[in-house]
Amino acid sequence: MSTLTTGRDAQALRRAATPDFFGWLEHTRAAGGCTRPIRLSGTLTAVEPGTGRVLAEQHTDELPDRTLYKACGNRRAAQCPDCAWVYAGDAFQVVRCGLTGGKTIPTTVTAHPVVFATFTAPSFGPVHHRHIPRHTCANRRRCDCRPAPCRARSTAGTCPHGQPAACFTRHDADDPQLGRPLCLDCYDHDHQVIWNYSSGELWRRTKQAIERHLTAVCRRRGIPHVQVVTDSGRIRRVPPVRVSHGKVAEMQRRGAVHFHVLLRLDGVDPHDRHALVPPPAGVTVDDLDAAVHAATRQITVTTPPHPDRPQGWPIAWGEQVDVRRIGPSDGDVTDAKVAAYLAKYATKSTEVTGHCSTRLTPDTVDAYADPEGDHLARLIDACWRLGRPTRHHTTRTAGKTEDRQGDLDPTPNEYAGLRRWAHMLGYGGHFLTKARRYSVTFGLLRDTRAAYRRTEHTDTADSDDTSGMVTVSTLAFVGSGWLTDGDALLANTAAAQRRERQRVGREELAHEAWSGVAA
Incomplete structure (x- = not known):
């Protein structure tokens, strides 16, 4: 003892x-x-x-x-399991009420079209992964199916840094190699942390594109705009449909976030613009599905310039965009299953990557960041390096111009927040967010x-x-x-x-x- x-x-x-x-x-x-x-x-x-x-x-x-x-009140299960258990229960109610009603949400929302979409990050370099071409197991939670070889390429050869560009290993589900790059030097760690940092803006523009697509559908089908009265008493003409969402961010093993989003299609009541009413009969779940796919293909964000990359970084969704429709209570994708799934991931953070720390400071960052270290150490180093003070002050002396690096300048680094969120591998958003009208708070x-x-x-x-x-x-x-x-x-x-x-x-x-x- x-x-x-x-x-x-x-x-x-x-x-x-x-x-x-x-x-x-x-x-x-x-x-x-x-x-x-x-x-x-x-x-x-x-x-x-x-x-x-x-x-x-x-x-x-x-x-x-x-x-x-x-x-x-910590939501992270790794930090406080009991408080995370309470938070997960609240998250379940928030998500579920947006699908079935209750707790001030009308039960009529069950008739609204809803899709469950998963938005992933693009590839920043090949990583070890576990792929099962065909499942034969009865329970996916206890899947014992044999995976396919990781990256079977007989003619792949080696990368420019001399590392094998193929992997024939059939990885187990708990293999620590999963999510790690085949070559650390080939992997674009800078782009990944910038993607994490800018993913919130990418999602905001994507939702706007979804709503624009649905507005265009209504226009083509002759569904008119609705006149509503604002809080200031003015009359506005607004589109007849709007999208309410509940979103959960999940960290992948490679350290990139991806989003699980419930998108519910609502109508607009001309007499009460805050009321939750069904959408017009001419707009269906098929239109919502098509709007999600169209928005993910067209939306791309270019970040502000950085001294290390003056042209900025392109931010777009990956190719794996999965959209499923919420079915009846006995289907594969039900409201209860989705709510439980999202509530579970709302209590997680970066634990799946193998990194879990509090906010880093100049005194503690050296214990985690290393430009020549492993995958996680390089991601944290990229956050700290790209978020460094890049401001400079220009003075004129005897007709000459001098740059003094490190002095203050009215134009600070647009990426300074990366240091604040280095412990989150660049992602600084909330892990569970929702639209104001989606559900209870x-x-x-x-x-x-x-x-x-x-x-x-x-x-x-x-x-x-x-x-x-x-x-x-x-x-x-x-x-x-x-x-x-x-x-x-x-x-x-x-x-x-x-x-x-x-x-x-x-x-x-x-x-x-x-x-x-x-x-």
Whole structure:
């Protein structure tokens, strides 16, 4: 038994032996299961709304451990599995409500045309990959099909750097070589990190192109524009259809992001422009499918000039653009499957590439970046190098012009953000985004959950006295993490037990409901 385990058990025993142990467990319930909870100190004041009368006041010094615990809320499963589990649940609801309705979204959205599209990055050089030409397995999650050779080229020879341009290995699913370039020197690491950095702008223009394509379809079919009244009272003529999306970014093993996007076709209500109504009868899911393919073929972004590449980099989608239609509840691509799939990837980051770190600084970047290192080290080095300060100041001395490198200039480097997102291999966007009208917000789900927790153990007789109470907090950050490893063990174990009881309870209720229907 290690010293750490022995010390943790002793700390847990000391905590469990204290008279207020169960009060401490209840106090830490809000952060139970969190890896590094936030510790806050300050005053909690209960105020009567309207009058502002103070009903009660409490300082955190009166609480156990003289602090208030709050879950960190990190969405990354690699950083905090418990908070990521909560985030994944919210992400599932956000995605699912946009397909089936509920939680302020009308159920009529189930009749709207929807496609599930996957947009990938182009090739920046050959990499090791696992390809199965034909699946014979019954379950793709436990696929045991034999893959084809990685890159079987009998006449490939070698690259200009002397590396083999072919690979005859049949890679396993967990092979660390997957996603790694066949030749590190041939691979365009600069272009890949620039693609990650600019992929958000590429997506924005792609969605605009999809909507333009659908507007042109309506025009050809004689479907007129709709007149709506803006918030300022002006009348505008807008296209009769619009596209709402929910998008999740997923990092591939090679370190390039690709997007999984749900695209829902909505109509426009002339009397309420915020209402969710079906599109006109003359526009179908076939038109939405064609619009996605047309937009991905035509949209290309050229980035601003850089000292290392004055003409900029071309940013476009890869050839593998997959568009599937959301089918009935018993189909291969259903709303529940898509929502669960997107919610799972919303909690991931760069873990699949083998790199996982916090934001890099000039003091820590040397531990990860190396221009002569492996694939990930070169990607991080490309972010740091391309994001370097390239500003210069020009002065005139005795009729001559001098350039002093490193001085300030009104035109900074357009790629300076690459250093901020070097730990993300250049990608600085959110991993889950949505259109404003697509679905409910995370804020609404959090507020609903908080309101439920406040009234979960409140008796009906006392509910009227506290329903209108507002808590005003004046809190300051004092630290993060549990005070001891023993506290972490007890709080996280109690949280796991509560979740298990809730799961068993839900299963029992579902069984009773099904038994009643069957009877």
